[in-house]
Amino acid sequence: MRTILSAVALASFVWGTAPALAGEKDVTLYKNPQCGCCEGYADYLRDNGFTVTTKPTHDLAEMSRQAGIPDEFQGCHLSFIDGYVVSGHVPIDTVEKLLTERPDIAGVTLPGMPLGSPGMSGVKEAPFEMLEITTSGTIGGVYARE
Numbered sequence: 001m002r003t004i005l006s007a008v009a010l011a012s013f014v015w016g017t018a019p020a021l022a023g024e025k026d027v028t029l030y031k032n033p034q035c036g037c038c039e040g041y042a043d044y045l046r047d048n049g050f051t052v053t054t055k056p057t058h059d060l061a062e063m064s065r066q067a068g069i070p071d072e073f074q075g076c077h078l079s080f081i082d083g084y085v086v087s088g089h090v091p092i093d094t095v096e097k098l099l100t101e102r103p104d105i106a107g108v109t110l111p112g113m114p115l116g117s118p119g120m121s122g123v124k125e126a127p128f129e130m131l132e133i134t135t136s137g138t139i140g141g142v143y144a145r146e
Contacts, residue, residue, distance in 0.1 A: 041119030068137035
């Protein structure tokens with residue numbers, strides 16, 4: 001009887017009646033409470049197949065520092081995706097590259113709020129350069145250009 005109950009519990013977990021485990025398409029996005037472009041970026045991720053939970057915070061700069069991103073390299077918001085940190089309006093191709101290649105880095109950042117980037121209005125003025133956030137908490141070289 002115990003084996004049958006264990007099997008039923010396991011089956012209900014596997015087939016979705018229990019809470020899902022975080023996967024590569026699950027995103028937690030921290031943003032300043034009144035930021036509209038951050039909501040635009042969350043919608044952009046959703047449009048590209050991600051499940052996004054947004055969490056307003058007044059501690060974004062400190063959270064970014066704790067993630068290894070110096071002030072001058074911080075993006076507009078901070079996302080956690082499948083073990084990586086993604087800071088700012090990073091294009092989906094770079095996010096997918098990160099999740100596919102699985103490099104030994106903490107994540108990537110697109111500093112500031114570049115015009116024409118995903119979630120931002122305006123016209124793109126130059127290629128975006130996404131920088132590596134190293135596992136030692138520094139900024140490495142360019143991870144991707146788009």
